[in-house]
Amino acid sequence: MSTTPTPDTLVRNYLAAWNETDPAARRAAVEAAFTPDVRYVDPLADVTGADGLDALIAGAQQQFPGMEFRAVGDVDRHHDVCRFRWGLGPAGAEPLVVGFDVVAVAPDGRIATVHGFLDRVPATL
Template identity: 70%
Template sequence: MTDTTDTAALVQRYLAAWNATDPAARREAIAAAFTPDARYVDPLADVRGHDGVDALIAGAQEQFAGLTFSPGEVLDAHHDVVRFTWHLGPAGAEPVVIGFDVAEVAEDGRLERVHGFLDRVPG
């Protein structure tokens, strides 16, 4: 997982899952980005598997309706680990939330563990 193109494509698949508002499309995007037994953990959540990730994303979309996830400035990888920043906000405007994720990548190129950190959250 050291190829920048592969890393960028993986992060795009990840963000596509977070942005997919249609439940069927979201499930498909989750399957493309996460292994079936994936674990996602951040200060507000600790979920496992596609069902857990789906419920987490649906809840975030409800809480932040109309906002979209986009890549941030940091994108780096080595071996089977990737780290990247992301923004959540209105398209083309200042982000409301900024996060930093570190993820472990499975042999099949999907995420198996995501460790999320929230750098900026609304008050």
């Protein structure tokens, strides 16, 4: 039986993993939100598995210390596919980076694949 979360919950769990800075808690968030064999691909990365995604997130946090990921706009979903925009920037400020992700949801409700696009990236990053 499927335990598919609502689209908003799915994105909230996704972003929670990206925002968690404690390594053990981040790993737990990755395992809760993504399948063990998740594939994440965007213009800057192509990783497979929870280990690869966890390392990618840790690297992003080192590159952008003190910044947070947050949803930008509404989440759209049909069948096992979900799309949403996100922003990365200082808390409460206009995002410096804006992206668009399309995710496939596994039968257990976790994210199996992520296809990311970068809509706005400052030249200085």
